Amino acid sequence: MAIQHELPSYLRPLETGPWGDYLEQIDRVTPHLGPLARWVETLKRPKRILIVDVPIERDDGTIAHFEGYRVQHNTSRGPGKGGVRFHQDVSLSEVMALAAWMTVKNAAVNVPYGGAKGGIRVNPKTLSHAEVQRMTRRYTSEINIIIGPNKDIPAPDVNTNEQIMAWMMDTYSMNQGSTASGVVTGKPISLGGSLGRHEATGRGVFVVGAEAVKRLGKDLKGMRIAVQGFGNVGGIAARLFSEAGAKIVAVQDHAATLINEAGLDIHALQNHVRHHGSIAGFAAEELKDQAAFWELDCDILIPAALEQQITPANAHKIRAKLIIEGANGPTVPAADDILHEKGVLIVPDVIANAGGVTVSYFEWVQDFSSFFWTEDEINQRLTRIMQEAFAAVWQLAEEKKVSLRTAAFIVGCTRVLRAREMRGLYP
Ligand SMILES: NC(=O)C1=CN([C@@H]2O[C@H](COP(=O)(O)OP(=O)(O)OC[C@H]3O[C@@H](n4cnc5c(N)ncnc54)[C@H](O)[C@@H]3O)[C@@H](O)[C@H]2O)C=CC1
Ligand SMILES: O=C(O)CCC(=O)C(=O)O
Numbered sequence: 001m002a003i004q005h006e007l008p009s010y011l012r013p014l015e016t017g018p019w020g021d022y023l024e025q026i027d028r029v030t031p032h033l034g035p036l037a038r039w040v041e042t043l044k045r046p047k048r049i050l051i052v053d054v055p056i057e058r059d060d061g062t063i064a065h066f067e068g069y070r071v072q073h074n075t076s077r078g079p080g081k082g083g084v085r086f087h088q089d090v091s092l093s094e095v096m097a098l099a100a101w102m103t104v105k106n107a108a109v110n111v112p113y114g115g116a117k118g119g120i121r122v123n124p125k126t127l128s129h130a131e132v133q134r135m136t137r138r139y140t141s142e143i144n145i146i147i148g149p150n151k152d153i154p155a156p157d158v159n160t161n162e163q164i165m166a167w168m169m170d171t172y173s174m175n176q177g178s179t180a181s182g183v184v185t186g187k188p189i190s191l192g193g194s195l196g197r198h199e200a201t202g203r204g205v206f207v208v209g210a211e212a213v214k215r216l217g218k219d220l221k222g223m224r225i226a227v228q229g230f231g232n233v234g235g236i237a238a239r240l241f242s243e244a245g246a247k248i249v250a251v252q253d254h255a256a257t258l259i260n261e262a263g264l265d266i267h268a269l270q271n272h273v274r275h276h277g278s279i280a281g282f283a284a285e286e287l288k289d290q291a292a293f294w295e296l297d298c299d300i301l302i303p304a305a306l307e308q309q310i311t312p313a314n315a316h317k318i319r320a321k322l323i324i325e326g327a328n329g330p331t332v333p334a335a336d337d338i339l340h341e342k343g344v345l346i347v348p349d350v351i352a353n354a355g356g357v358t359v360s361y362f363e364w365v366q367d368f369s370s371f372f373w374t375e376d377e378i379n380q381r382l383t384r385i386m387q388e389a390f391a392a393v394w395q396l397a398e399e400k401k402v403s404l405r406t407a408a409f410i411v412g413c414t415r416v417l418r419a420r421e422m423r424g425l426y427p
Helices: 018-032 034-044 092-108 129-143 162-176 197-215 232-243 266-276 290-295 333-342 355-369 375-400 404-423
Strands: 048-057 063-074 080-087 115-121 152-156 224-228 247-252 257-259 300-303 322-324 345-347
Touching: 018 034, 018 092, 018 333, 018 404, 034 404, 048 092, 048 129, 063 092, 063 129, 063 152, 080 092, 080 162, 080 355, 092 115, 092 355, 092 404, 115 129, 115 152, 129 162, 152 162, 152 355, 197 232, 197 300, 197 322, 197 345, 197 355, 197 375, 224 232, 232 247, 232 266, 232 300, 247 290, 257 290, 333 345, 345 404, 355 375, 375 404
Parallel strands: 080 115, 080 152, 224 247, 224 300, 300 322, 322 345
Antiparallel strands: 048 063, 063 115, 247 257
16 A cells, blocks of 8 residues: 555546546537637636645555545636545546536536535545544645635535545644634534535435426336435435335445345335445345346436446446436436437436535535524425426427537536626736
């Protein structure tokens, strides 16, 4: 662990990864931007990229180094906003794409932020609790110069949670010399976190999913759903759909794929994950071939794990008629085309998973005003924002005869580029 011999991922070509997918999405929306297309290049390059070396002393006394990133893609509409991911596959291409999707998402649901994202290339499951804390604190100190309540506000993403946010908030505050609760969102409630934030992304996935089902003229009750990823987003979305009468017939995480035609017991499965760290070992039939997950017979598919999961290799096998993207960037553009031709409706990530950042916005507002709302108020406002954003995107897609993704990008990119144009370029 002391020396990493791998070529740093930031030296590998960027455009073959998620950043390439994002660029292609921007190319697809550009013809719909009218005169604002003059400014589109601003969306094709991040405003600021910070790559940091994150050294820590491991419990056995050795020194380990990790690649850390914070990318601020665009700040035309407000401070940078977006999560921090700890994962062994984090790369510059991934963080750039995730930051850019935040720009589009924040504008599509009209929260007053730009887009940012961060990450550390590490498998946190190989570190002790104390090592994760040291790494988080060192990373926060390294990016301290570019984050802040009015500059860039991190939040949880894959393998990060309320505890990591508490350490980030504490480290930033120590460096500042005063407590700055607004520097991160997704904090524990006892430190200025918001009621409802933990569930917000999954709840948003559920709200727009239910809207899409309604528009398709179907009833959610009895619908058969397959979910990839059973963490914060996938686990909570699965629970809300099953509470609404749908059947979760398959769940896949990094360790296993479970199937049950009668519907998995989601409460029991969440309990199992809390104790065992994954769905593996739960009392249900296991699908041995992980790739066969995509061929399962279901009505709705919810990718809620990582990007680039739905590709031309599996898109033509998908049997669901509706895909709700809980994850960021789960569908590569070529797979999008195949699914479109098959008549599959995709509710794109930049709308479907925007519930998290929407309640992060509520948390930030509550922190500034030191006045906290009830969970009912938060869920009602979240539901309203998600339904309105979905309706606007649906209507535009019908008017322009484009996919929901292109419509969501038209809404988001137009807001960003209009702000860019109004601000002008000179000091
Ligand atoms: N946490 C949040 O508020 C938000 C998260 N998202 C996105 O949702 C996705 C999931 O994030 P979280 O649920 O927060 O992360 P998490 O860390 O809570 O859960 C991730 C889940 O994905 C599974 N997974 C990892 N690798 C996998 C693989 N190769 N195959 C199948 N499953 C795999 C893990 O086992 C785990 O169940 C990510 O794309 C993230 O960017 C989007 C908006 C907000
Ligand atoms: O809550 C936030 O600020 C950002 C959540 C996030 O990382 C995302 O929407 O992908």
